[in-house]
Amino acid sequence: MPNRIVGLFFLLLPLSFFGQEAEKAANSVLSYARNFTSTLCSPEYEGRGYVNHGCRKAGALIVDEFKRNGLLPYLGNYDQAFNLNVNTFPNQCKVKFGLRKLKPGRDYLVHPSSAGYKGVLSLKSMSAAEIMNYRMGTAPSKTAIAFVAGKVLSGDSVKLVRSKLEKIAQTECAVVEYTREKLTWSVSKQRFKFPYITCFDTLQRRKDSKINVNIDNDFLSRYEVRNCFGWVPSVNPSDSIIVVSAHYDHLGRMGKKTYFPGANDNASGVAMLMSLSRAIQQQPLQNHSVLFVAFAGEEIGLEGSFALVESGILDLKKISMVLNLDILGSGEEGITVVNGSVFPQFYHRLVQLNESIPAVPVVKPRGRAANSDHYPFSEKGVPSLFVYTMGPNKNYHDIHDRYENLSFDRFESLHYLFVRFLNRF
Numbered sequence: 001m002p003n004r005i006v007g008l009f010f011l012l013l014p015l016s017f018f019g020q021e022a023e024k025a026a027n028s029v030l031s032y033a034r035n036f037t038s039t040l041c042s043p044e045y046e047g048r049g050y051v052n053h054g055c056r057k058a059g060a061l062i063v064d065e066f067k068r069n070g071l072l073p074y075l076g077n078y079d080q081a082f083n084l085n086v087n088t089f090p091n092q093c094k095v096k097f098g099l100r101k102l103k104p105g106r107d108y109l110v111h112p113s114s115a116g117y118k119g120v121l122s123l124k125s126m127s128a129a130e131i132m133n134y135r136m137g138t139a140p141s142k143t144a145i146a147f148v149a150g151k152v153l154s155g156d157s158v159k160l161v162r163s164k165l166e167k168i169a170q171t172e173c174a175v176v177e178y179t180r181e182k183l184t185w186s187v188s189k190q191r192f193k194f195p196y197i198t199c200f201d202t203l204q205r206r207k208d209s210k211i212n213v214n215i216d217n218d219f220l221s222r223y224e225v226r227n228c229f230g231w232v233p234s235v236n237p238s239d240s241i242i243v244v245s246a247h248y249d250h251l252g253r254m255g256k257k258t259y260f261p262g263a264n265d266n267a268s269g270v271a272m273l274m275s276l277s278r279a280i281q282q283q284p285l286q287n288h289s290v291l292f293v294a295f296a297g298e299e300i301g302l303e304g305s306f307a308l309v310e311s312g313i314l315d316l317k318k319i320s321m322v323l324n325l326d327i328l329g330s331g332e333e334g335i336t337v338v339n340g341s342v343f344p345q346f347y348h349r350l351v352q353l354n355e356s357i358p359a360v361p362v363v364k365p366r367g368r369a370a371n372s373d374h375y376p377f378s379e380k381g382v383p384s385l386f387v388y389t390m391g392p393n394k395n396y397h398d399i400h401d402r403y404e405n406l407s408f409d410r411f412e413s414l415h416y417l418f419v420r421f422l423n424r425f
């Protein structure tokens with residue numbers, strides 16, 4: 001039905017009917033997304049990392065959900081297995097100065113590449129210059145080099161010192177870094193030989209000459225994870241595929257008491273992926289099949305999307321567009337479109353559609369960036385956009401990125417914007 005006639009049809013309906021129906025539909029998009037996000041962030045899924053197989057459990061949940069929503073497998077499969085190496089902290093994760101216990105995630109982080117350690121380390125304070133000039137092979141045993149970033153050093157200098165400290169932890173001795181920066185965690189596919197601990201800087205902590213560490217560590221080699229697929233064929237026969245994607249993995253656990261829920265990053269994007277997959281399954285696109293992909297291994301270096309692009313499972317020449325979704329839980333300050341300036345025709349279409357709704361106050365273009373799963377596709381020349389929301393929620397890769405801290409402010413209107421965008425192809 002052409003749009004004009006649809007419009008007329010709606011005009012003829014009593015207003016109360018339209019109001020109720022619109023409200024029902026909106027509620028269901030938002031409540032579905034909220035439910036799915038809160039499930040993915042619950043302790044059961046362990047921050048969707050590798051300790052206690054959190055990522056595997058989340059992958060199984062997503063495949064079940066695709067099936068429940070009536071999506072089909074892609075070439076007979078709902079998933080694609082691949083392997084990665086990952087450094088994990090499964091059990092004890094305790095750090096003490098004297099009798100004072102530090103709170104994991106609030107007072108300190110274990111460097112994602114850190115080794116485990118059990119025992120007391122003597123702290124040997126060094127300035128930035130001493131660290132930069134440090135000659136390997138001179139550390140006494142059971143010593144940790146202690147570094148205070150302080151206020152005098154520029155951000156770039158701190159980065160340089162930090163990379164030297166990482167080299168020291170790789171081969172030489174333990175490292176303790178005191179910082180006033182926000183504690184932001186990550187996940188790593190390598191392991192140093194020695195522990196590396198980052199503490200939030202307080203004067204009291206700096207006074208101590210010893211640190212008591214009990215960190216369990218397990219390096220997993222060739223650990224199996226899965227990308228998950230849901231397929232909606234086009235109404236008319238067509239070779240063209242649109243890929244809609246979001247990564248479902250996050251950082252997992254740092255010890256048995258602390259996990260990183262990854263609500264905004266990227267339970268929210270997976271919830272959008274699922275809500276879009278429901279809508280498109282109910283009303284498939286005329287001339288494009290849609291492959292919904294929930295990627296694993298993103299946080300560790302886009303491993304899932306590289307695994308898919310390099311597998312040959314997908315004929316890249318048939319992909320008309322990739323729409324990748326990551327960090328969809330806010331939107332008060334608009335959205336950013338990575339690759340917006342690389343594929344301007346796609347970006348402008350999104351801007352125009354937004355103006356007619358409008359779903360968000362700003363649609364900001366950005367250039368090429370290797371910051372999410374669109375990247376392996378766009379590097380192969382496949383038109384790919386990556387959309388993330390902007391807003392006051394700055395909880396990123398920390399223990400505060402929790403479901404309760406998401407506003408979902410523009411979620412529902414973004415859902416409709418994306419549905420329209422997909423239908424305009």
Ligand SMILES: [Zn+2]
Nearest residue numbers: 265266326327
């Ligand atoms: Zn992410």
